[in-house]
Amino acid sequence: MKGNKVQQEVAQYRITRLFDLAKESLNPKSPMNGLGSRYIRIAEEISSHYRIKIPDNVRLYICRSCHNPLVPGINAKVRVVSEKGYISYTCACGAERHIFYK
Numbered sequence: 001m002k003g004n005k006v007q008q009e010v011a012q013y014r015i016t017r018l019f020d021l022a023k024e025s026l027n028p029k030s031p032m033n034g035l036g037s038r039y040i041r042i043a044e045e046i047s048s049h050y051r052i053k054i055p056d057n058v059r060l061y062i063c064r065s066c067h068n069p070l071v072p073g074i075n076a077k078v079r080v081v082s083e084k085g086y087i088s089y090t091c092a093c094g095a096e097r098h099i100f101y102k
């Protein structure tokens, strides 16, 4: 595959930016309210099109089931499961995401 570094950097930037927009869209006062999962899907399409990875600080905070960003206090409940070594994010849709810290 032809690796175009600039193109990949731009794609990476767009993914991070889309994730920020997705988080903003969770605000009920935002004009983008409700578009979170669309932004995330676009970010996922960019990542597969340019064959780049979604950065960890974005990838870990996306609900796998409804494709919304997980923001504690807004649409996600956070719980620490210390005996198993992970943080559990429960999305508003009911799906759980486990983030291991050990």
Ligand SMILES: [Zn+2]
Residues within 6 Å of the ligand: 063, 064, 065, 066, 067, 068, 091, 092, 093, 094, 095
């Ligand atoms: Zn969800």
